[in-house]
Amino acid sequence: MAENILDSFRLIGKKAIVVGGAGDLGKAMVEAISQAGAQTVVIDFDDRVFDICDNFKKDGLNVSPIKADVSKIEQIQESYKTSLDILGGTVDILINSAGIQRRYPSEDFPEEEWSRVIAVNLDATFYYCKYAGNTMLKNGGGKIINIASIMSVLGGITIPAYAASKGGVGQLTKALSNDWAARGICVNAIAPGYMDTQLNTALINDKKRTDEVFMRVPMKRWGNGEDLKGLAVFLSSSASDYITGTIIPVDGGYLAR
Numbered sequence: 001m002a003e004n005i006l007d008s009f010r011l012i013g014k015k016a017i018v019v020g021g022a023g024d025l026g027k028a029m030v031e032a033i034s035q036a037g038a039q040t041v042v043i044d045f046d047d048r049v050f051d052i053c054d055n056f057k058k059d060g061l062n063v064s065p066i067k068a069d070v071s072k073i074e075q076i077q078e079s080y081k082t083s084l085d086i087l088g089g090t091v092d093i094l095i096n097s098a099g100i101q102r103r104y105p106s107e108d109f110p111e112e113e114w115s116r117v118i119a120v121n122l123d124a125t126f127y128y129c130k131y132a133g134n135t136m137l138k139n140g141g142g143k144i145i146n147i148a149s150i151m152s153v154l155g156g157i158t159i160p161a162y163a164a165s166k167g168g169v170g171q172l173t174k175a176l177s178n179d180w181a182a183r184g185i186c187v188n189a190i191a192p193g194y195m196d197t198q199l200n201t202a203l204i205n206d207k208k209r210t211d212e213v214f215m216r217v218p219m220k221r222w223g224n225g226e227d228l229k230g231l232a233v234f235l236s237s238s239a240s241d242y243i244t245g246t247i248i249p250v251d252g253g254y255l256a257r
């Protein structure tokens with residue numbers, strides 16, 4: 001008999017790394033895949049990563065924190081190495097959720113801010129994919145989930161670096177999927193819409209822009225971490241084994257409008 005469909009969503013025995021896992025969306029995905037059974041390393045440069053992991057441990061989840069600044073290649077390499085030590089030398093699931101936003105009129109966009117956004121949102125995503133990809137290729141496969149954005153396909157307003165970086169994350173997801181699909185690695189992206197997280201504090205506090213956004217969100221509410229949990233588990237699990245190279249929106253219907 002075929003495997004019970006619910007069993008194909010379980011992640012028992014799987015080893016995971018979530019980069020940016022102390023963020024509002026990352027934290028929810030850490031909780032979801034850990035509840036589904038994965039042992040999870042959480043990488044973030046914010047000290048909150050330690051409290052978050054302590055609290056999840058109290059709930060019986062197998063999570064370990066690593067503090068690292070992913071805009072620095074040495075810290076990416078070191079954190080990846082430490083992750084593998086914690087996980088026993090292997091990784092089955094990588095989620096890239098570290099991200100930053102900077103808002104300036106394009107003509108005034110500071111060069112150092114451009115570089116920082118590209119470094120965190122795009123460069124670090126590629127480097128963790130490269131390192132985890134090497135381990136997964138040796139071990140017969142794995143699942144990579146990059147956090148893109150509706151700004152992977154839209155341009156936004158006053159966010160040229162963010163839109164360029166997230167467009168890049170979408171293209172990177174497809175490129176890596178092509179290179180690795182026949183060798184057991186599925187590479188997909190989740191594209192959140194307008195989510196109520198600290199990344200959007202400036203937007204949430206701007207009543208005029210919030211009204212403009214909601215005019216176009218068919219579900220008429222902000223999304224949140226809970227909205228990503230099901231898809232994160234699905235894309236991490238064998239239930240999605242024939243899905244790769246996709247960018248799946250979780251946006252309350254925004255892109256269909």
Ligand SMILES: NC(=O)c1ccc[n+]([C@@H]2O[C@H](COP(=O)([O-])OP(=O)(O)OC[C@H]3O[C@@H](n4cnc5c(N)ncnc54)[C@H](O)[C@@H]3O)[C@@H](O)[C@H]2O)c1
Binds near residue numbers: 045071097193
């Ligand atoms: N909030 C939204 O509306 C929205 C929409 C689409 C996509 N996204 C993407 O979702 C992901 C998660 O965003 P979020 O909304 O949870 O924001 P968030 O600010 O709550 O989380 C981002 C996390 O990345 C971490 N981070 C930032 N710079 C880092 C660095 N240099 N080194 C290590 N960690 C670093 C932060 O500490 C934070 O924990 C991001 O990639 C973001 O671009 C968010």
